[in-house]
Amino acid sequence: MLGTIQGLTEFLPISSSAHLRIFPELFGWGDPGAAFTAVIQIGTELAVLIYFRKDIFRIASAWLRSLVQPEWRGHLDARMGWFIIIGSLPIVVLGVLLKDVIERDFRNLWIIGTTLIVLGVVLGIADRVSSSTKVIRQITLRDAVLMGAAQALALIPGVSRSGATISMGRFLGYEREAATRYAFLLAIPAVVGAGLFELQEIPHGENAYGWGPTLVATVVSFLVGYAAIAWLLRYVSTRSYTPFVLYRVALGGATLALLSAGVLTA
Template identity: 55%
Template structure:
């Protein structure tokens, strides 16, 4: 049964990581509905996110390789620091700092209070509404290559909010991107690239934590590994779908889904069907 549950959770992780609906919230909620009826835990969530970020590496492999290559060449003076790809490398690094600092300082809170289902329900609704307003009223003129250092840092600060389950990493960063005037696909693309260093760092940290404290959480490393592989395969397909979707469609379906899910969760908590912890 643990392996079946892990596969289901990996599937959900892959489906929800890149959509602005919060993968961590879905794993937390689903954990209560599965036969084991328990929170998968921050460790399981962080490690399975390695799978979805590996999907980012594969999908954007040419762009990421070019950015890394140009960034190193700029360090040695082979290309100017103004080179767009070298500059993007620095923007991603700077944008990663907020979530790195917040994650380090708030790691105990992330493991406890942030797993509260009441908090997740409210956050799903509130940030869903914010995403909807930003997407509807924002300008739509700036492309991916127009991302500046201030914009990258602002979206990085927004990404740090994703430490709270229910916010959504992609949802927070794309909301900030839309408010700054970036087109939907441009905001989403930067969001995906920005998440790579943060998620891999978090996932590797939690992997070490799981190896040193194997009893933390309901799933062991074998189950977590299976879920991570499933998340990778599904996540790769979702990225391809979402990038095409955002070329012509808005975030409205995701906004409606977030608000509806949050409302249902509030009802289930109020009636005692689900417990907050």
């Protein structure tokens, strides 16, 4: 079940880490831990690697050529490679520096419920005020840095990696499909890196489930995640993020209400 939740929520702007914290608590399973969350995200990122394999190969090859062939340095795909690397730095650096705080303090359900609501409202505002005039090939270094900084906010469960990046992209005037596509590409280094970094924690009691269930959940998250990518890119080409905004606010409000009633423990 947790693999299915991860696959569905990783790419939708509703925060997979929040769902993996709220639902196990709601069903009495306990907190699966940050290590479990990070590792099964490798499954969904594998879905990204396969779905965007042509884009990734084109960007990677152009970037590598630009390192040795000056004529490639102004190429759009070469610059995109640098933008993804530079945009990934904030979440990587802060993730390492704040590892203990993230795994201990940020997983508090009061924080998660609040961030679901606040960032949901931010996404709604960004989607409404965006000029929607920019396509992905118009991305600049400034925009890459700003979207990378926004992605770093996803270290707080409830923010949503894709939601934060998409919100910034929409504020900067990018079309929904462009902001969503770039959010997926930008997440690859951070999520794969975090998953590999947390692999060492699985056998040492940091994961409530152990290797077997974790691997099963990772495979399920890959299968469900691949389908979710295809659906979301088609959806945002013609529709707004409003349903996701409403869902975030409802889930955040319900979480805070259940905490207040003593049904959930923070």
